[in-house]
Amino acid sequence: MFLAPTPYLALLASMIFMLAITFFVILRRSDD
């Protein structure tokens, strides 16, 4: 009874983190 093994949850968290950072970098460029 658990959501998913720890490495899998860590993977999901890192994916979301990397995408968020990337979109931040990409979208911020328009304000330059």
Next chain:
Amino acid sequence: MINQILLVVYVAVIVILSIKLRQGTFSGFVVSDRNVMYPAVIGIAFTAAYFSAASFLGGGGYGLIAGFPWVIWATLMHVAFACLAWIMAPRIWAMAKSYDAKTVPQLLERRYGSPGGRVLLAGIMLVMYTVYLIAIFKGCAHLFEGLLGISYIQGLLVAVVIVAIYYAVGGLPAILWISFIQGIIMVGGAILLYAVLLYNGGGTEIWANIPAAVTSMSGDLVPWQKTVGTAFSISLGLLALPDLLIMIFSAKDGRVVKFAGIYSPIAIAIYALCIFSIGVLAYGVFTAEELAPFIKNPDSFVPFVATSLLPPGFDAIILLAAISAAMSTISAIVLVTTTTLTADTLRFLRPEIPDDRVLVLTRVVGVLIIVVSALMARNVPELIVPLVSLSMGVIACCVFIPLLFGLYWDRGTSAGFVSGLVATFISIVVWNFYGNPLIHPVMVGIVVGTVAYLAASLVTKPADFSQIISVGDGKE
């Protein structure tokens, strides 16, 4: 019958799009005249061209053998490299535009003032891409075999005809739009496979049924170091494969590249997570006995999941998704492989040749490459992943080093470019045969290539900086 109807509709859409997008100029054929104004098309086509049938079938099945390290490392590296690729993309687009480069070897030639380097890179790409094409044609023919119940050779023939039509008629614009549609089918198919496994395994309960050996991060049947190397070598392609870079070249302006950088990493993240998880999730649905035959032949595992868990008709969608994965990659690769011969090598030997002649040759030679690699695909080794991993890794490594330093470091020279290429290629080949198998040859290649590039650049005279056009971030 459903399968045949689906295929007819699929082919009809491809043919109509090709005719609608037919091209009459060399620039239109190879970079769509740099006029593509839809970020989603470039972003999704980039994703579709990157992921081939090897990812859909091999990548899905490989989790059965390599277990959790494959799911975690392959997905993580794909997302990380996709993010990096799209952070770099606006600069790459600006550099291609300012040098008026239509191929990747041409871009690097102009950046380094190195016609020799261009031809050398074109040669490496020609050989390595052909190896890769053979592997994908094989996968594609097997899929048609499964979809239509025809023989392997007939499957090859169907693949050749479809790809040859849309390549020769529509060039890059047709490849982009068709890959866009194929990309949507691929992501849909990947989500469907993931969902059906989770559903049959009882939702999140599925994890409780998967043996601990499979979810161990040290790897059960394959050492984790090997899995990390394979994942690295494959995903490096996202950063520097020429068949993907030309899609960035085709954008109309920096804004298109910027927003393509939102669509593509999301599509890559969803697709990679769903596809690479399949092999492991299967342990929560099927018994070890049911899975045993696929440990030896993982490529036939995904079609097995589709036919055993999905209702009739839906399994055809999965096969069509895998066919889409194969064809989107084949078409983009045929285009870049052909231009290494026509635009890069021929232009080097005979610079005076007019554009319309080069265009005719690019169409004819492209079809020849399709036919030759399909002929060679009649008899190739079983497992797709290692073959693909090495050939794509070599090209990605050879392009990545001069591209990255070319974008961010002014001091790189022609000697650095050529030395980097030679060192990368030789070190990968030598390590592949004589090195420690736990360290992937591409990892060695990237280190040796970078050292050679930096050393040769630093000992040779700096390039004439007035020749190097400064590139910005793709802003208008």
